[in-house]
Amino acid sequence: MNEELIPIHEVANTVSEAIETRHSIREYEQTPIPEEVLQRIFAKALRSPSWKNSQPWKVHILSGEKRKELAESLTNAAKTSNPIPETNWPESYPSDAKKRMFDLGMKIYGVAGIDRKDKEARDQFMLRNFSFFGAPTAVFITSKFDLNFFVGIDLGCFLQSVLLLAREEGxxxxxxxxxxxxxxxxxxxxxxxxxxxxxxxxxxxYPKANSELNRYHTPREGADDLIRFY
Ligand SMILES: Cc1cc2nc3c(=O)[nH]c(=O)nc-3n(C[C@H](O)[C@H](O)[C@H](O)COP(=O)(O)O)c2cc1C
Structure with a gap:
């Protein structure tokens, strides 16, 4: 499945379907997620593999008033200060990746109806990161481990489990x-x-229905370019 605009799928019944229909959702319904659904997703995700079963993750799930308060504090921080992440955000990329990143920005702004030259509109869109793009629940992943490469892989395995289990729940x-x-x-x-x-x-x-932004499905390079059999 590599079309650019796809329908928003309800639930995924197989791992393949979850992988094919998962993409980043940028507009949400206000319907709260039942607590037992969140419990199912995160309890199952704890089965993710990690280096020597070290399990470097902790998860913090915020809904309701707590989510609202943190959205306000983070938005305020983003308006008044520069990011100070504890992990190193990448600074340089191979040229083919740079092109993909540029294309992503062009496409997302296009679907969101934002003129790329309109810095004010782009900044406002970026700020939506900090109010969780309107999602009813926000999740933070923390770790007290030294953040080496393999801890990053462990956390990535955990993250992907959550993303796919969430698709299974619609x-x-x-x-x-x-x-x-x-x-x-x-x-x-x-x-x-x-x-x-x-x-x-x-x-x-729950993904907002009838949202063009939510239907945008990022392309991928072809298997022939990236996978080699010997
Ligand atoms: C580790 C990680 C961090 C990301 N951080 C951000 C972010 O801070 N802001 C954002 O707009 N997108 C973020 N994304 C979303 C990616 O841009 C998105 O996953 C990618 O373009 C592929 O699109 P898809 O998720 O729709 O398949 C992040 C994705 C990953 C895996």
Whole structure:
């Protein structure tokens, strides 16, 4: 499935279907997610593999008033200060990746109806990261481990489990490094000790129906280019 605009799928019945129909959701219904659904997703995701079964993750799930308060604090931090992530955000990329990243921006702004030259509109759109793109629930992933490469892989395995299990429940998700941009704000809100590093977060909720933005399905390079059999 590589068309650019696809219908929004309800639930996924197989792993393949979950992988094919998962994409980042940027507009959400206000319907709250039942607590037992969130419990199912995250309890199952704990089965994810990790280096020597070290399980470097902790998960913090916020809905209702707590989610609203943190959205306000993070948005305020984003308006008044520069990001200070505890993980190194990548700074340079191979040229083919740069092209894909540029294309992503062009496409998303296009579908969102934002003129690329309109910096004010782009900034407003970027700020929506910090109010979880309107999702009813926000999730933060933290770790007290030294953030080496393999811890990153472990956390990535955990993240993908969550994204696919959410699809199985008919939910949409949006993984966001931006939610690790202001770690002290998150730590204060959740009363976390300094050694608990705020890696990233994700927005989760029922995808808004009839949303062009939600129908945008990012392309991928072809299997012939990236996979070799010997
Ligand atoms: C680790 C990670 C961090 C991301 N952080 C952000 C972010 O901070 N803001 C954002 O708009 N998108 C973020 N994304 C979403 C990616 O841009 C998106 O996954 C990618 O373009 C592929 O599109 P798809 O998720 O729709 O398949 C992140 C994705 C991942 C996996």
């Amino acid at each position: 939910l949409g998700t949006f993984p966001q490094a931006a939610l690790g941009a202001f770690p002290d704000v998150v730590r204060n809100a959740l009363n976390l000790p300094k050694e608990e590093k705020v890696i990233m977060g994700l927005s989760i909720g």
